[in-house]
Structure formats: structure tokens, C-alpha cells
Amino acid sequence: MESIQHRARTLIAKAGFDLLIKHSDIGLNRWHTVRFKDVRMSTEELEVLVKLYPQYVMWLASGQTAPEIGQTSPDYDEANRNLSQPNAG
Numbered sequence: 001m002e003s004i005q006h007r008a009r010t011l012i013a014k015a016g017f018d019l020l021i022k023h024s025d026i027g028l029n030r031w032h033t034v035r036f037k038d039v040r041m042s043t044e045e046l047e048v049l050v051k052l053y054p055q056y057v058m059w060l061a062s063g064q065t066a067p068e069i070g071q072t073s074p075d076y077d078e079a080n081r082n083l084s085q086p087n088a089g
Contacts, residue, residue, distance in 0.1 A: 005041055007060050009034070011049045014074055024048040 012020065012035045020031050026045060034041050050057055058064060058071035065072050072080075 001063055004046075004060065007063065008041055008046060008049055010074060011053055011056065011060065012045075015049070015052055019052070020048060023052060 012031065017028055017031050017035075020026065021028055024044075026048065031045075033039055034045055046060070049060065053060075055070055055072055055077075056074065058066055059073040059076075065076050067076065
């Protein structure tokens with residue numbers, strides 16, 4: 001099973017550094033370090049991700065989803081998006 005840190009890195013990649021910097025007091029160097037280096041993530045970084053992606057809180061913390069209460073994951077949302085857009089080919 002993936003770790004919280006791995007799931008957080010997925011959200012950092014999804015958000016992009018520009019959005020993360022815009023919505024936090026955390027600088028580019030720290031976000032870059034957390035994303036690409038093997039360092040311990042702080043609660044401050046996690047709080048930013050939770051604020052940006054409240055629909056992923058359960059997945060971020062546990063790796064589980066509960067779509068019936070609006071708690072999904074990036075992969076779950078991507079799969080649903082693909083199902084709702086049938087291939088025109």
C-alpha cells in the first residue's frame with residue numbers, strides 16, 4: 001500500500017508548484033524538496049494539500065475512498081472522467 005507521503009507527492013504533482021506557492025507561505029525550494037527528495041513532510045505541507053483538495057482527505061490519510069460521501073482520489077476521478085467521455089473514435 002502506498003504511504004501518505006507518496007499520496008501527498010501525487011497531489012503536489014497534480015497541483016503544480018505555482019498553485020502551491022500561491023496558496024501557502026511555503027517556498028518553491030521546500031515544495032521541490034518535498035516532491036523529489038526523501039525528506040520528512042511537515043504538517044504545514046499536508047494542511048495546504050488538504051485545503052486545496054478536500055475531496056481527497058480520506059484518500060490522503062488512509063488510501064481509501066468513499067465516493068458516496070464525496071471522498072475520492074485522483075485516480076478515481078480520472079477513471080470517472082474517462083467513463084463519462086466515450087471515445088469518439
